[in-house]
Amino acid sequence: MSPAKGEPSVRAKRLPREVRERQILDAAVTVFSRNGYHDASMDEISEVAGISKPMIYAYLGAKEDLFATCIHREATRMLEAVVGGIKAGLPPDVQLWHGLRSFFGFVGEHRESWRVLHRQSITQGGPFTAELNAMRQRAISLVAAVLMRTGSDEGIGEAASASGEALAAALVGAGESLADWWLDHPEDSADIIAVRLMNLVWLGFGNLVDGQVWKPPPRVS
Amino acid sequence: MSPAKGEPSVRAKRLPREVRERQILDAAVTVFSRNGYHDASMDEISEVAGISKPMIYAYLGAKEDLFATCIHREATRMLEAVVGGIKAGLPPDVQLWHGLRSFFGFVGEHRESWRVLHRQSITQGGPFTAELNAMRQRAISLVAAVLMRTGSDEGIGEAASASGEALAAALVGAGESLADWWLDHPEDSADIIAVRLMNLVWLGFGNLVDGQVWKPPPRVS
């Protein structure tokens, strides 16, 4: 922007802490998503944020703290998007459908967020693992809750209720993996991806093979 | 141990290269699975292998090469286990069932291998990413092949055939995620986990909710 001479370390304009923190977090998410935790350097983050390194330490603490804060913020955003997309009182398949739709919608619009969350959410190592596990668990619990509510609404089958969390974990994993696959095959829209997973998860292969298809209800949202 | 002299860097017994390489790889898998790529140090690996560091460099090359070799070996083992568990000529659901069973069986018996493969297979960064992606792709292709073969055997439905790879990606992800979940909830056997995923993937939630259950055929190995 503005600078007639590139932007060679001009002293940054004075800004209130609140704003700078946001900028730093945004930069951190960008860099973390590009390089992963370990290969991201504080120097690079500070550069992207257009600020000098000590500011990061002053405001957000050490690298680990910074990362944990990123994870927390992005995970919260994502979960809110998904939860916000689910409307109570609708039939179970429709609820699931809305959840998936919100999820893939979010991923499509916030690729960086998604990369930070997923690419790093598996890797063990740092003490931020706590933050990551907590977030993942929140996701699984959320899904399990939807599934179980679904179940109790119409007398759930043995197989499903006995293993709610396991099924939720599987579903979450399928979603994650498919989201990743999608990033490499962006030709389809979020809704199409969501429908595919919905087909798999609701109908199952047994029915798909027979040519059945699940379709979203005509007039919802 | 053997505290009379501890075991203070006693010169290791002379062994043929082939054997040492195996030992080093085993140690590397152990350490990588415990700490992840970045937090694993060559020093620790050499210590676990009972050998000095330069030997690793002499035989297996730099850290990245070592890691890539580990991934390659473990991934190959796993894929062979899965492929070996699938018998051609059986009904589609049974084939899928055998595949899942082999997969979870492998994970149960080779936790270290699994951790290395999965915990690291997502994280991007090093140039070994190539190795990882290749392996993951092999897995997805394999699954897709089984699914499609299944399909063509009995006139596959539109929905399934249009998105074979996507569905395979989802299925693989579900398996991975469930395997991870299992590591934290080891109270169930591999077969039980496999049945759960089979239920989800073959019957779908729609049927599970109605109380249907998929059961393995009575007499198949």
Add this chain to the structure above:
DNA sequence: CCCATTACCTACTCTGGAGTAAGGCTACGA
């Protein structure tokens, strides 16, 4: 107008850990 506060910077220190140079053993063939 002045001083306290808060934003901001340059220019370091210091350590973990990858990778290597250079040289000792040991086995086996001649």
Add this chain to the structure above:
DNA sequence: TCGTAGCCTTACTCCAGAGTAGGTAATGGG
């Protein structure tokens, strides 16, 4: 017996990159 090939080690070098010390400049209340 010696020599040479190939295991094996100690003891470094070297650097990226986390984290900090100490100082400058804008802002705003008195």
